[in-house]
Amino acid sequence: MNLFVYTIIAGIMYGIFFGLVGMGLNIIFGVLKMINLAHGDFIMLGSFLAYWLYGFLGINPLVAVPIVAAVFFLLGLPLYYAFVPRLIKSKDPEMLSFILFFGLSQVMEALVVFFFGNNQRSIPSTAFGSAGFTIFGQRFPIAWLITCLVALGAFGFVYWYLQHTRMGRATRAVMANRDEALVSGIDVERISALVFCMGLVLASIAGIFSFFVIGASYPSMGAELTTVSFAIIVLGSLGDPLGTILGGLIYGVAVMFMQSYFSSWAEILPYVLLIAVMLFRPEGLVGKAARSA
């Protein structure tokens, strides 16, 4: 019984983190209708930057959040303007974006291996102190709680932005129909750039906390995380950022169950989920509106 309770609670926390992992990918897809295949590599880069800030400058991961976010926002702007407007104007932007972001992913991984080597890196969970916390008799490290709180804060920010700001309303209009947004007077290019940067920022924040959930950071983790993120957003609903939270939760609980009861099968879970959703509910669990819009 104890294992079952632990599995559920840990799964929920794990899922909240993975909701954050997928959020950036989904928000970019929602606006640009492109799958950023380098998404996982941005998470990896975020984790490497956090590792460097912690290891060399002694900056606590929590304090590193605004620093890493600012760096990735600034990195996103030139990346967006260098690639995306050209992709959008091309004849087949979706296919070209696959190729381009896949290439970018390979370059990023190769550069990280070249400069930092192939070793795994980690920030000890004691970076937040050695205290733990207890829920329903189950004890968890404090780093998990902080990770969940940061992820929930990020979801809250995305929700507030989309539902309660003028730019957020414009973003939802762009997500629903790019032309309708343009003729409403929205500078779609500017909104797209902002959301692209926001997607990278969310990925980088997930990277900072990946040490405490995944355990370590390494150059090849990008491809794995892109696959997981893709499974999560398809599960939730492509193009609906808030559906990502549900996708993350289902993934998290499912992974914990697999690890607790069928550990050797846990690795294939994202692929199984992806195939199952594609077969039985291709519009995702949250519904039709976001996909058809």
Added chain:
Amino acid sequence: METLLDLEALESGYGLIQVLWGSSLSVCRNQSVLLLGINGAGKTTLLKTIAGLVPTWKGKIVFDGVDLTRLKPNLRIAHGIGYMSELGMVPNLTVEENLKLGGYFRTDKENRKRAGEMFDYFPDLKAYPKRMGGALSGGQRKMLGVAKTLMSMPKLVVMDEPSSGLSPKFVKKVIEVLKFLHERENLSMLIAEQNVSFLDFAQKIYILDKGQVTFGGDVEELKGNDTIRETYFGISQTVRSQPPSPVGETP
């Protein structure tokens, strides 16, 4: 009358496919203009080119004395062109949010005042401010589309088939609303339609065929032109007094 919109020999299309082949037309201030044409004539492309959604290959778009040919769509809206697509509104935004979006360039205070006016014009919408656009009926969606377009207080409203998907009863209502708004707001309008019920409302009519304007004149001139009448509306001399039928249904 002073010319508000002047299209000079517009050429445009999608990719390698040319749709408009030197289309010219003009809309004067406070004038309601109907653009008629069968499916595939290029009406939507012409309106999208005016709005900037389709690039102009050749020719010129002059609006209120300003050359807008190379301007981005969002800036054309800021100059005073209101464009209503066939969809007309954003389905995953509420009625209230759609109106705010329509007044994207306006301040919150201006938008509140204008939304109040729109709710007075369209009481149906007032009853459902929090309802998603996509959850409204076909007629209500059109009303929302019109209201959203008017939120920016445009000088010219460009509409793409406001009657599409509506029952004859609603088409009549849409025409009544547009007539009312035309008079009340001194609006200039350019409406692309297949439904000849809109002839009553138009002060000037253009016919677009295969990407070219083949006729420009008032209703009387159109009625007097047997060739056009029979080619585009299927109305022969013997049935002239009968109610007009949609262009799309003619052979």
